Amino acid sequence: MFISxxxxxxxxxxxxxxxxxxxxxxxxxxxxxxxxxxxxxRPDGGGRLAFSLLLPARHExxxxxxxxxxxxxxxxxxxxxxxxxxxxxxGTAEVAERAAARAPGLVRVVTDHHEVKNKPKALNTALPxxxxxxxGVFDAEDQVHPELLSHVDHAFRATDAxxxxxxxxxxxxxxSWYSLRNCLEYxxxxxxxxxxxxxxxxxxxxxxxxxxxTEVLREAGGWDxxxxxxxxxxxxxxxSVGKKVVVAYDSDMVTREETPGSLVSLLKQRTRWNQxxxxxxxKKDWQQLPGRGQRWLARYTLMTPFMQATSGVIIxxxxxxxxxxxxxxxxxxxxxxxxxxxxxxFVFEVVGLHDFGRQYGMRVRxxxxxxxxxxxxxxxxxxxxxxxxxxxxxxxxxNEWELTSHTGAHLATPSGDVPSRPSxxxxxxxxxxxxxQR
Numbered sequence: 001m002f003i004s005x006x007x008x009x010x011x012x013x014x015x016x017x018x019x020x021x022x023x024x025x026x027x028x029x030x031x032x033x034x035x036x037x038x039x040x041x042r043p044d045g046g047g048r049l050a051f052s053l054l055l056p057a058r059h060e061x062x063x064x065x066x067x068x069x070x071x072x073x074x075x076x077x078x079x080x081x082x083x084x085x086x087x088x089x090x091g092t093a094e095v096a097e098r099a100a101a102r103a104p105g106l107v108r109v110v111t112d113h114h115e116v117k118n119k120p121k122a123l124n125t126a127l128p129x130x131x132x133x134x135x136g137v138f139d140a141e142d143q144v145h146p147e148l149l150s151h152v153d154h155a156f157r158a159t160d161a162x163x164x165x166x167x168x169x170x171x172x173x174x175x176s177w178y179s180l181r182n183c184l185e186y187x188x189x190x191x192x193x194x195x196x197x198x199x200x201x202x203x204x205x206x207x208x209x210x211x212x213x214t215e216v217l218r219e220a221g222g223w224d225x226x227x228x229x230x231x232x233x234x235x236x237x238x239x240s241v242g243k244k245v246v247v248a249y250d251s252d253m254v255t256r257e258e259t260p261g262s263l264v265s266l267l268k269q270r271t272r273w274n275q276x277x278x279x280x281x282x283k284k285d286w287q288q289l290p291g292r293g294q295r296w297l298a299r300y301t302l303m304t305p306f307m308q309a310t311s312g313v314i315i316x317x318x319x320x321x322x323x324x325x326x327x328x329x330x331x332x333x334x335x336x337x338x339x340x341x342x343x344x345x346f347v348f349e350v351v352g353l354h355d356f357g358r359q360y361g362m363r364v365r366x367x368x369x370x371x372x373x374x375x376x377x378x379x380x381x382x383x384x385x386x387x388x389x390x391x392x393x394x395x396x397x398x399n400e401w402e403l404t405s406h407t408g409a410h411l412a413t414p415s416g417d418v419p420s421r422p423s424x425x426x427x428x429x430x431x432x433x434x435x436x437q438r
Contacts, residue, residue: 007335008335011334011335012334012337014338015337015341018338018342018345020300021304022341024193024196025348026192027192027193027196028192028195029192034195038192038195038248038249039248039250040151040152040154040249040250040253041151041154041155042154043147043150043151043153044154046154049078049134049153049156050078050080050131050133051076051079051080051134051153052082052129052131052132052134053071053082053136053137053138054082054084054126054127054137055081055082055083055139055140056112056122056137056140057084057092057140058085058086058092058122059092059403060141061092063141064083064092064095064099065095065098066143067140067141069099070142070143070144070146071144072106073146074146074147074148074149075147075150076153079106079132079149080107080108080131080132081106081107081108082108082110082126082129082130083099083107083108083109084109084110084126085109085110085111085112086117087111087112093109096109097109110125110126110129112125113125118225118401119207119401120223120224120225120226121225123223127222130214133213133214134152134211135212135217136149136210136211137210137211138208138255139207139257141257142256142257143256143257144209144255145252147252148255151248151253152166155246155248159244160244161245161246162243162245163210163212163213163243163244163245163246164246164247164248165194165198165203165205165211165246166248166249166255167209167248167250167255168207168209169183169186169190169254169255169256169360170182170183170256170258170259171183171256171258171360172258173362174362175258175259177371177378178259178263178379179259180353180371180372180375181372181376181379182260183259187355187356194206194247195247197247200293200294201294202289202297202298203235203247204229204231204301205232205235205245207231208255209255216238220234220237220241226399227276227280227283228272228275228276228399229277229279229280230276232273232277232280233276233280233283236283236285236298236302239286239289240286240289251359263382265404266382267382267389268402269402270305270382270383270387270390271386271393272390272402274306274387274390274391275393275394277303280302281302286298286302305386305387305390306387346372346373349372350369350372353368
């Protein structure tokens with residue numbers, strides 16, 4: 001009797017959790033009006049804000065130069081690029097200094113002298129050097145659209161926002177079976193889910209293509225140097241004090257990135273994020289949110305990685321119980337409920353993959369749909385492993401930053417695909433502040 005009740009309770013909990021997650025994931029596609037409202041408005045040509053773009057880079061000499069070149073192609077009239085490098089990373093520092101020499105009025109290099117290094121410490125090192133009205137954050141491997149800053153400038157002025165979160169998209173879905181799912185996760189998160197969070201007044205910000213008014217960021221004390229999800233933490237703290245966050249997504253304007261180069265690297269990345277979410281949950285800043293619904297959304301969101309990982313393990317167990325154990329018919333039916341939501345989610349993911357390929361001019365073949373479906377259970381096992389590892393590390397007090405290496409896989413177009421926008425000029429030009437009409 002106890003086992004039957006326990007199985008029913010767990011199954012119903014998983015069913016509703018999966019149903020809520022799916023519903024939120026579909027937020028942007030519920031109506032044409034909602035989908036249209038998620039995009040950037042066309043700039044009015046009256047850019048008045050100055051941007052300080054922070055570019056933390058550690059052992060990123062393979063991709064950093066390309067990212068700086070892309071940022072230097074910006075059509076905006078007033079921006080600076082601050083590259084943050086470690087004092088013990090001469091290879092990356094050399095690339096950064098070379099870029100600063102080519103564009104002395106636009107690129108500066110700041111050295112992080114912290115003995116133990118991580119991204120939030122690097123960002124805090126650069127914050128006192130920011131001259132702009134807006135601080136923007138990018139990663140060293142980012143491929144940034146030249147018109148993005150103009151769109152963000154207009155978004156700040158048109159909405160009186162404190163924070164503008166742009167879209168980020170992993171693009172190399174063809175690289176591996178897990179890259180396919182990783183790309184779709186980003187697609188659903190930035191294309192849809194974050195808009196729901198902004199609408200509800202609670203949002204865990206993304207790690208890059210995020211722009212914050214400089215005075216707001218300084219009032220908040222910058223980033224938490226000890227948090228492994230400094231982006232999420234900043235969003236939670238700003239949401240908790242009522243700052244206005246605007247999210248905009250346009251497939252032409254997204255910042256393009258690559259998936260981790262190996263499954264082990266992806267496991268470590270997810271471990272870091274999960275552990276960071278756990279740290280943010282334990283800090284309890286989210287408890288300052290004024291609405292009960294906001295606090296429940298915060299609690300659910302910050303614990304979602306662990307609940308999803310658990311569901312990835314329990315759903316197969318429930319299936320085995322229903323098939324192989326002698327349980328009442330009603331109990332057996334209830335155990336299948338999580339599988340129903342899982343199947344609906346798979347269907348939505350297939351449709352999402354088609355939409356992803358259409359928006360980004362990528363040819364999605366039949367084999368990709370097969371990999372998407374077949375790889376689902378294995379991806380859940382990886383998520384479960386990352387969640388368990390995150391809890392273990394947090395309990396052991398292990399907070400070292402496990403760096404994700406990048407090779408530029410997102411810069412290559414797979415054979416037969418059509419790029420969604422023209423490629424960048426092959427050779428960088430030397431820019432000065434006068435060249436950019438600053």
